[in-house]
Amino acid sequence: MYLECNGLVKRFGETTAVDNISFGIERGELVSLLGPSGCGKTTTLRLLAGFEAADVGDMYLDGRRLNGLPPEKRGVGVVFQHFALFPHMTVWQNIAYGLRFRRRSDRSDGEIVRELIRIVGLEGLEQRKPGQLSAGQQQRVAIARSLAPGPDLLLLDEPLSALDARLRQHLRMEIRRIQRMLGLTLLYVTHDQEEAMAISDRMIVMNAGRIEQMGEPWQVYHRPKTPFVAAFLGQTNRLRGTVERLDGTGWVIALEGTDTPRAVFPAKAVQAALKPGMAVDVVVPGERVMPEAQGSEGQGAAGASSAHGQTVVLAGLLQETEFLGSYARLYMTGPQGRPWTIRVPSLQMPWFNARIGQSVVCRFATDDAVVFEAHDGGA
């Protein structure tokens, strides 16, 4: 691995911010570090940048050991959450600042700065001070500045969280474009799961100082390893069930409160070591749950098997609907009194005519669900 972190631990007094984490990044890869605030992702970044010293563990970048090196000797660039542009310097001076400390220089400072300004699209603003720039422009300066010294690794600490939603989407594509164009190795810290999934080659989900799961975005989304990952990626629809037995096609699980008393879940849907009699949570992504039109005949009886595994049918009480353009969200009280949120493509809305307070019959395929060991009160 180009960047390797082995068993990093960082404590602040009583709290352990980073608790024995290990991961690696390949050269030219964009990896995001995703987690809720306080999960240790920013501390991990600060350990890599050299702003904090790790209590335990090693960091290697391209074979060089980073531990103990001061920030200026690491070859690690940082883009800060609030950009941290030097307010007393112009755009040009900000970007050129890191070039003062170069050892070798095959290209002139001016050449490099000019090229970076072109890459991030700031032509004409060279002589402005940061205070005279919009937030989006400041962000571009921050990126250009961090690239100027040619860092071996670039760290971005929630670089878009200070911007409004529209700008955020645009700039994350910009970051991706620049990263691909220059072949940058980039670690991207964020708490926004959509942003992480959209931008990353791979993502690392952190919680309470530990890594919950690493993998490509589709993998993490569709096969979350822990209930926390599932919940953090927005999969909040849960059913409590009891394991009955293992049969030839998978685990047979009893689902109270549904119209499908028991269903078979294929092994790939199971993220726990199951035993008969065990309580489990079945988590279903909102877009994989299909509501039926009022009064229409179901397309397949309860318990029927299909290419997607067995179909589970359940009923919920519709609480609220939200029409969001390309799709609509239905909020309902599902079986066992749990809140369910399901997504319906916009085109299906005309025939979906349930009213608030009415019962809605839904179905999902066991293939699309994930089974975890039940844990109470948790996420």
Place this chain on the structure above:
Amino acid sequence: MSGALLVGLPTLFLLLFFYYPLGQVFVEAFRSDGAGFQASPLWQTLSDAYFWDLLQFTALQALYSTLASVALGLPLAFILANYRFPLQGLVRSLTLVPFVLPSVTVALGFILFYGRQGPLNQVLDMLFGQRVQVLYSLTAIVLAHAFYNAPVVARAVYASWERLDPSCEESARSLGAGRWAVFRHVTLPLLFPGLVTGSLLAFIFSFMSFPIVLSLGGARFSTLEVEVYTQVRVLLNYPMGAALALIQTAFSLLLSYVYLLIEQRFTLEIPGVRERPRTPLFRFAPGNVAAVVYLLLLAVFYFGPVISVWLDSVGGRGGGPWNFAAYHTIFAREHSALIGDTPLEAIGNSLRFALGTVLVTLPLGTALAIGLSRRRFWGRRFLETLALAPLAVSSIAFGFGMLRTFRTGLFAGFSSETAIVLAHSVLAFPFVLRVLRPLFERLDRSLREAARSLGASGWRAFFDVELPLAAGGLLVAAIFAFSLSIAEMSAAIMLAEPGLMTMPLTVYHLLSARNFGSASAMAVVLMVITGIAFVVLERLGERLAKRTRAMQASDDSAATAASDAAGGSEKGAPPFDVFGM
């Protein structure tokens, strides 16, 4: 530089040159040579009826002074907050003048203005054929204290008034309250904190005031502060001086503590303040006429004494032709028996001391400000309080301690010049720290980290990023230290010796000898220097506050969602607000 050194050096400085000297005085106050507490100077003093008279008078004059300051300051706050008139900004800035006007020059102005031959009595004589005796009385002391502290009260109340959202008053009106009810139930309670803290500050300043009581009290009136000086420097009764200094320090610390308690208790955060609607002052209405008359009287009260000094310095008082004779005596290299020095040398001394004070306090203040803001360590708040303590301790008591340690004690080998520079540095330190501390606290930590990650070493990051951003504040702090040293008289009078005069001391000695012409000339020179410092400070402070606001404004636009993560930014207090107002 390591964090320990950043905090350690300034702490050592304060321990050696503030806490240790003060401790010496306390030891002396308790010394009984084995004869028990009853034999200690402290007990002797406490059982002396004279002391209790002294304490009573000190408290009483402070109380009267506070009442006078409130009476004089409240209307000013009201007018500034609710009216609109030309030169309003100027009047508002002028409320800061007392902070930089050396009090001995004001005492001189009072003597000249209120004296039997002064302009006030001349006008009274012309109008009513009568003269009044104001000088060398309680009235003179109270008036002079009001001169200084009315602006303190006015600023405190004005600040609360300005922060008061008119929507609060309007919503009370819409809920059915009448004008008077609104004032009683909404306006007054919201102004009350400012009034209380302002009054308490006025009381503290009057309680600890030195040059004014010394110059205007005459032989009959003395306060604790003045009595310490008299016992030590005139009667050479060190034990009694030490006992009084201890008591005075205890009082000043106690009062400051109460002030801090009240200030914290009352701090109200009122979000989203709309600007107050202001009515034009120059429009005919009974209230407006009263306000204008009040402002005119206030102008006479403030400009009268100051202008008297200017006029006197050019011989305008005797009715003779204007001349610069007084300035000639000041700038001639003529030895004056009165001050044991040439006046020119006194000017030189003052400037040297002031420069020395800047050179000592600025690096130490910067170090501590950075040390305190960079790391959260145990005892940080305590250390900060320790560093601010010189604000709250009687300068005379502290000066006495310095006298003891530099004449006979630990630092006996050092010159009195060194002692004065160090004393001024200690006294200026809290001001410097209060200017620099929020500055470095507000400096975004990630700016420094950004420079580091771009390849700058710790020192380079400091010089390239932190220092340029702090430059304005450093200049403000430097001017603060400079003006404080130039105007300071209490510690200087305790440490001065023949041949080692400062400008305020020269003014005092000349006016005591009733050599008013020369005293005025020297006072004018002093006022010009502090005046220049004040103007620069005012301009600079304004620009600095504006820039801080601009920096925060850009930060706000850039950081909406995530500002809570950073713990929110402090409100940008202008650097003048070192008095906690």
